Amino acid sequence: MADTATGETVTGGNRRKALAGFAHQMGKNPLGILGAALVILMVASAVFAHLITPYDPTRIMVGPRLAPPSLEFLMGTDQLGRDVFSRVVMGGQVALLVSLAALGTALSVGLVLGLIAGFGPQWLDNALLLFFNTIRSFPVIIFALAVVTLLGPSLASVIFVVAVTTVPIYARVVRTQTHALRNSEFITAEQAMGAGTIRILGIHILPNVIGPLLILVSMDVPLVITLEAGLSFLGMGVRPPTPSWGTILNDGYGHINQSIWPVISGGVPIVLTTLGFTFLGEALRDIFDPKLRKDL
DSSP: OHHHHHHHHHHHHHHHHHHHHHHHHHHTOHHHHHHHHHHHHHHHHHHTHHHHOSSOTTOOOSSOSSOOOOSSSTTOBOTTSOBHHHHHHHHHHHHHHHHHHHHHHHHHHHHHHHHHHHHSOHHHHHHHHHHHHHHHTSOHHHHHHHHHHHHOSSHHHHHHHHHHHHHHHHHHHHHHHHHHHHTSHHHHHHHHTTOOHHHIIIIIIHHHHHHHHHHHHHHHHHHHHHHHHHHHHTTSSSOTTSOOHHHHHHHHHHTTTTOSHHHHHHHHHHHHHHHHHHHHHHHHHHHHOGGGOTTO
16 A cells, blocks of 8 residues: 555656646747647637627627627627627637547547558558558648539538548658657567567557647647638638638628728637647647757
8 A cells, every 4th residue: 555655646746747847848938828828718719609709600680780899799790790709709619620620530540540651561651651642742722622522511521621631741750750669679678578569559659659749730720720711711611601710701801891800800810829829839849859948
């Protein structure tokens, strides 16, 4: 019992020390703090969107259309009299859903394929590498337009496009990291002791490749949001009346001569989200990459 308690105390102490070190490193990066604040604000507003929105974002109200911001309508109204603030908040929920679903799928599939390519036989590595290069040879926008044309514009089509085009990126990163680790001394020692492939991949290689991958995912979130907004702006993403930052921009652009506020309201969240995830990803890279730490 004493040994167990001592082990738990040591483990808890190590975790607290690691968290304290992480907080210390993050505190030295003002842009990282700003990025984390913007990301938390975006995620919180998306999660609690139904509690924040004062009006139904799809409700066409009788009243001033293309009205400027006011106490009643914080970001004004669009050409149909809908509250732009409510639509922007709910649009953040759509952007977060697309990012989580698409990047989560791409991360899972890319991680498995990358481990197989990096630790498998040479012929399988070459076949998977050819597969990755083939997918990446298609321009993302052209591929997206082709898929949307075949499957129809919808949220599922956007998620599918992002997931398929992102899998090769993550798989190649994992493959490279796995190749660098497979001939390491500790891997050779494990194999000599009779450890199986699954144990080596799950216990020794996976923890070493997941960190850089998560940093890459955090920096890919704004790319996914921009792609979704672009497709929705072109009418090939989320279909009206579902609110999306892209559809808000499209509606505002069509009436920009009467009011510029819908365009500003739809564009500012994209800019802030991009800055937030970019700053946060750069800060995480500086913290987890010893070569970039400022105190070394």
